[in-house]
Each structure stands twice: as structure tokens, then as C-alpha cells.
Amino acid sequence: MKNYLIKICFVLLGLNLYGQSSINVGKTIRVNYHFMLKSDGTGNFNEVTDGDGRLFSGYDWAQKQVLQMNQQSDQNIQMKIPLGNTLPVLNKNYNYVLDAVYFWRDDNTFYYSQAENAYTIYGQNKGSVMNVIIAETTGSTGVGGAANSTAIAIPITGVLHKYIKMQNEWDAYLDQWNTLGYFLGWAQALTTSHEFGHLLGLNHTVLYGNGVACPVGCPLPGYTYVQGPIVSSCGDNIVDTPTAWDITSSNNCTEHPGIFNAATNGLYFSNNLMDYSNNLGLSPNQIEYIHNGLELGNRAFTSCNAVANDLTLCDVGYPKVSYFGKNILVGNCGTLADITNREIINIYYSQSVVLNNIEIRADSQLEIIFEPVCSF
Numbered sequence: 277m278k279n280y281l282i283k284i285c286f287v288l289l290g291l292n293l294y295g296q297s298s299i300n301v302g303k304t305i306r307v308n309y310h311f312m313l314k315s316d317g318t319g320n321f322n323e324v325t326d327g328d329g330r331l332f333s334g335y336d337w338a339q340k341q342v343l344q345m346n347q348q349s350d351q352n353i354q355m356k357i358p359l360g361n362t363l364p365v366l367n368k369n370y371n372y373v374l375d376a377v378y379f380w381r382d383d384n385t386f387y388y389s390q391a392e393n394a395y396t397i398y399g400q401n402k403g404s405v406m407n408v409i410i411a412e413t414t415g416s417t418g419v420g421g422a423a424n425s426t427a428i429a430i431p432i433t434g435v436l437h438k439y440i441k442m443q444n445e446w447d448a449y450l451d452q453w454n455t456l457g458y459f460l461g462w463a464q465a466l467t468t469s470h471e472f473g474h475l476l477g478l479n480h481t482v483l484y485g486n487g488v489a490c491p492v493g494c495p496l497p498g499y500t501y502v503q504g505p506i507v508s509s510c511g512d513n514i515v516d517t518p519t520a521w522d523i524t525s526s527n528n529c530t531e532h533p534g535i536f537n538a539a540t541n542g543l544y545f546s547n548n549l550m551d552y553s554n555n556l557g558l559s560p561n562q563i564e565y566i567h568n569g570l571e572l573g574n575r576a577f578t579s580c581n582a583v584a585n586d587l588t589l590c591d592v593g594y595p596k597v598s599y600f601g602k603n604i605l606v607g608n609c610g611t612l613a614d615i616t617n618r619e620i621i622n623i624y625y626s627q628s629v630v631l632n633n634i635e636i637r638a639d640s641q642l643e644i645i646f647e648p649v650c651s652f
């Protein structure tokens with residue numbers, strides 16, 4: 277089914293304390309990507325190509341998706357529901373930085389259904405980087421995902437686990453080449469942004485928890501699971517987003533705004549990132565909730581938190597894309613530190629960077645970026 281987006285969201289939210297936050301202080305979240313390949317190296321992007329003959333690697337794809345997610349974070353729109361609302365459209369002030377990209381060749385973790393094991397076995401920097409598992413599902417081409425903040429097969433004590441699993445991103449990429457002749461990628465990035473919304477503490481605005489629609493007592497054909505009994509409070513527990521009851525009671529039970537894209541073109545279509553609408557709006561309280569989390573329980577995942585300690589490296593390069601430290605020393609090991617083979621590397625520092633004995637080739641890039649430690 278082309279371009280059909282389905283999100284299967286099974287959400288186990290981590291506990292974020294809700295308190296004062298500085299929503300005007302920008303915050304950056306470290307993310308890494310894991311491409312799950314078959315043991316023979318097929319079935320997904322790899323280190324060099326898109327797995328289908330084009331010189332567009334998993335590194336390139338991940339960079340592009342993170343860029344698009346950041347473009348989505350740079351925008352906000354007036355929420356369409358509640359109808360007639362005059363809520364301010366605030367800057368979101370959070371974005372993402374790509375920490376690293378990994379490729380794993382293992383038939384036992386190739387499929388989306390095996391993603392929890394993939395995270396358990398191959399997850400990196402758990403507790404300080406949010407991990408993204410890119411996997412495939414047979415018999416389906418719909419892009420979808422799920423977010424998980426707590427449950428893994430083998431817990432590591434004291435570490436807050438934050439990972440999302442995405443299915444069929446590779447299929448959707450190939451499908452765009454086949455149908456459009458180019459790669460757009462926008463819709464897939466929105467789906468990933470939605471899943472990160474869960475990791476950042478948000479629930480669906482009109483569905484609750486594990487994806488069961490809030491019951492509203494309406495006789496909606498085909499959607500028996502929302503027919504009742506009425507639970508008028510069912511929602512995300514954020515006061516300025518609508519409950520399902522708010523909407524369906526005002527439209528005489530003709531549309532439930534949270535059921536996939538059933539109401540996409542209707543008056544009651546929700547354009548909130550945390551609905552199934554595939555749009556990017558966030559309410560003021562949702563933004564505040566995200567910032568609260570990043571200042572408290574999710575603080576360990578911010579880049580400003582990662583530049584608080586000194587870092588010494590013999591070499592820099594893939595699979596790491598970004599390095600973070602206070603005083604950073606590179607290449608002081610007697611061997612040449614080199615950036616080659618189309619590597620694009622970023623170094624974020626809060627105090628100083630010393631580069632010794634380092635070579636950067638013409639096809640590669642190094643960017644050194646000042647990043648102050650967290651002010652919150």
C-alpha cells in the first residue's frame with residue numbers, strides 16, 4: 277500500500293517530573309541510528325549504498341532524516357482543534373543531533389518484531405543517547421513505529437532506556453524512487469518525530485496509552501472500539517489539547533479525530549504531532565512538558581549535558597558522527613587521526629579543542645562547534 281502511514285504505538289512512558297522549565301532555552305537531543313541488515317548484508321541501507329545500488333548510504337539517509345526532523349521542530353502551526361482556539365503558536369525550541377550510525381548484520385535481529393532484542397544487544401550509549409532501530413516487516417510497506425522508555429529484555433540497572441523502532445523506512449525509500457524517481461522523505465521523518473514525541477513524554481492527544489482510541493459513545497461505523505461507554509476525560513492529561521470527547525460531542529458524533537486519518541480532510545482533522553494526523557503542531561503545554569522533561573529526567577540525553585566532561589581521542593570517525601566534550605584532545609597518540617571516505621564529523625566543545633596529527637581528506641568534512649553547558 278503506497279504512502280500509507282500507519283503508526284502502531286505501544287508506549288511505555290518514562291516518568292518525567294513536571295515543574296518549572298525554560299522553554300525559551302533551546303535543547304538538543306542526542307540520537308543514534310541502527311540499520312538492521314540480514315546476516316548477508318542485504319535488506320537495508322549499508323555503510324556505502326542504499327542497498328539498491330545507489331551511492332546513498334545509511335549515514336546519508338540518517339543525516340537527512342535528522343535534518344528533516346529538525347526542520348519540523350523549527351516549525352509550529354495553529355492547532356486546528358479545539359475548534360476556534362486562540363492558543364499561542366510557540367517555538368518548540370528543541371531539536372536533534374546525530375550521534376552515531378551503526379549497521380548490524382544479524383538474521384536474529386533483522387525484523388521489526390525483533391527490535392527489542394536489537395536494542396538490548398546492539399543499543400549504544402544507553403541512558404545518554406536515544407536509540408533508533410530501523411528494521412523491516414515482511415508483507416507490509418507501511419512506515420510505522422513505536423516508542424519505548426522502559427521495557428527491554430535485559431535491563432541495565434540505573435539507566436533510563438529510550439529507544440524507538442521504525443518499520444519499513446527502507447521500503448518507503450525504495451518505493452519513492454520507484455514511483456517518484458527521487459527521495460522525498462518528509463512523511464517518514466514526521467513519523468519518527470512523532471515517536472520521539474513519546475520518548476520526550478507526550479502521549480496521543482485523543483488516544484490514550486497503547487493506541488486504544490478513547491471511547492466516546494458514538495456509533496461510528498467500523499470503529500466499534502470507540503463506541504462507548506463515554507469517558508469524557510480520556511486523553512493525554514495535557515490541558516490545552518483536546519480530548520476525544522471534546523471533539524466528538526461538538527460534531528454530533530460524526531467523526532472521531534484520532535482514528536488514523538479517518539478525519540484527515542474533515543473539519544475536525546487534528547494537525548497535532550501527537551495525533552495520527554501526520555502533521556507537526558504542538559500546543560504550549562506540550563512544548564512545556566517536553567522542556568520540563570529535558571531539564572529533569574531526560575536531561576542526560578541533551579547535548580549540553582554531554583559537553584561537561586573532558587574527552588581524549590586517538591582518532592575520530594564513523595560510526596561516530598558527533599563528539600561531545602569540555603576540553604577535547606584529538607590525535608595525540610602517535611598515529612594519524614584521519615577523516616576519510618566521505619565521513620562528515622562534528623565536534624561539540626564547551627571549553628577547548630586541540631587537534632594534533634590529524635588529516636582531513638578532500639571528500640570529507642570536520643566541523644567544530646561551540647556548545648555551552650546546560651544553563652538549566
Ligand SMILES: [Zn+2]
Nearest residue numbers: 283285470480
Ligand atoms: Zn504514537
